[in-house]
Amino acid sequence: MIRKIIHIDEKKCNGCGACAAACHEGAIAMVDGKAKLMREDYCDGLGDCLPACPADAITFVEREAAAYDAQAVRKSKEEKHCLPCGCPGTQSRSIKHEVPDFHVGQEAQSRLSQWPVQIKLAPVNAPYFKEAKLLIAATCSAYAYANFHENFIKGHVVLVGCPKLDGVDYAEKLSAIISSNDIKSVTVVRMEVPCCGGLEKAAITALKNSGKFIPWQVVTISTEGKILD
Numbered sequence: 720m721i722r723k724i725i726h727i728d729e730k731k732c733n734g735c736g737a738c739a740a741a742c743h744e745g746a747i748a749m750v751d752g753k754a755k756l757m758r759e760d761y762c763d764g765l766g767d768c769l770p771a772c773p774a775d776a777i778t779f780v781e782r783e784a785a786a787y788d789a790q791a792v793r794k795s796k797e798e799k800h801c802l803p804c805g806c807p808g809t810q811s812r813s814i815k816h817e818v819p820d821f822h823v824g825q826e827a828q829s830r831l832s833q834w835p836v837q838i839k840l841a842p843v844n845a846p847y848f849k850e851a852k853l854l855i856a857a858t859c860s861a862y863a864y865a866n867f868h869e870n871f872i873k874g875h876v877v878l879v880g881c882p883k884l885d886g887v888d889y890a891e892k893l894s895a896i897i898s899s900n901d902i903k904s905v906t907v908v909r910m911e912v913p914c915c916g917g918l919e920k921a922a923i924t925a926l927k928n929s930g931k932f933i934p935w936q937v938v939t940i941s942t943e944g945k946i947l948d
Contacts, residue, residue, distance in 0.1 A: 723764040724784045729753050731776035735942075741771035744792045760788040761795070770884055773912035773942075830873040838880035838889050841896070848900035851876040855893065855922045856908040857915045858884070863944045864908075871908055871938075882917030889918065893925035897933070905935040911947060 727738070727747075734752040746761035747754055747768060754776070756762060764787065769777050833847040838855075854875035861867045861879070878896075880889055897905070907922045909915035919937055926935055939947045 720784070720786055721781060722784055722786070723779050723781050724759060724762050725756060725764070725766060725768060726778050726780040727754050727756055728776045728778070729755075731774045733774045733776070735773060737771040737773065738768035738777060741768045743767060745795055760785040761792050763787045763789075763792075773914060775913070828868070830868040831877060833876055836877050836879050838878045838892055839885060839887070841878055841892075843892075843895045843899055847876050848896065848902065850901050850903055852904045852906070853878065853897070853902050854906050854908065855879075855918065857881060857910050857918050859910050859912075859915075860908045860940050863910060863942065864940050864946070865944060867908075871906070875906065880918060881914070882921070883914040889921040890924040890928070893921055894928040897925050897929040897931065902931075902933055905933055907935070907937045909937065909939055911939050911941050 725746075732753045734749065734754070736749050736754070738754050739747040739749055742762075744761040744763055746756055746758050748757045749755070750757075762784075764779070766777075766779060769779075833845070835841055852875045854871055854877045856867075856871065856877060856879045858879050858881040860871075864870070878893075882889065896902075905922060905926060907919050909919050922935075922937075926933060941947050
């Protein structure tokens with residue numbers, strides 16, 4: 720049958736394995752350092768693997784392919800003792816020993832001072848932009864870097880976004896915000912992956928478009944959660 724299915728460009732694939740981890744159906748595996756679609760009938764065509772790929776090596780195509788077999792996927796998961804999310808399962812009696820017991824009052828203090836934080840949702844003019852130290856951050860960076868609130872959010876107005884997932888160029892929105900407000904400094908926090916380059920480029924373009932001299936810096940976080948020089 721002709722249907723939508725993923726295509727992996729082996730030349731672009733960097734062998735990180737992120738797509739295989741993101742594929743809940745187990746259709747993708749790493750072979751000789753490259754991602755491969757191992758089972759066409761395991762690929763549901765929803766593309767959970769696409770946003771996980773840092774090298775833009777995965778696309779959708781329409782071609783002759785085996786139909787998606789949900790029953791086969793379910794059976795494979797059961798045989799591997801997997802949870803519905805695709806993660807390796809454990810006996811329920813052991814989970815309580817492995818998962819931290821969270822209680823209200825034990826969480827770290829949030830340093831977030833304003834809302835909303837998404838670039839697409841943020842207003843161009845708001846009182847909190849007055850004399851603000853602006854933090855423009857990639858969405859993933861807050862998850863990758865453990866002390867994000869203390870080291871980056873504290874004392875800053877925060878705008879976050881992912882150009883790959885949102886599919887937009889933030890330059891126009893950021894230009895309007897920086898031009899219309901008394902911004903004191905700009906810090907861009909991005910991940911080392913290529914798709915974050917769009918966020919850095921948009922911020923630099925916005926600074927140039929503003930015609931203002933504003934101190935700025937770019938901080939890059941590795942996929943291991945370390946600050947890169």
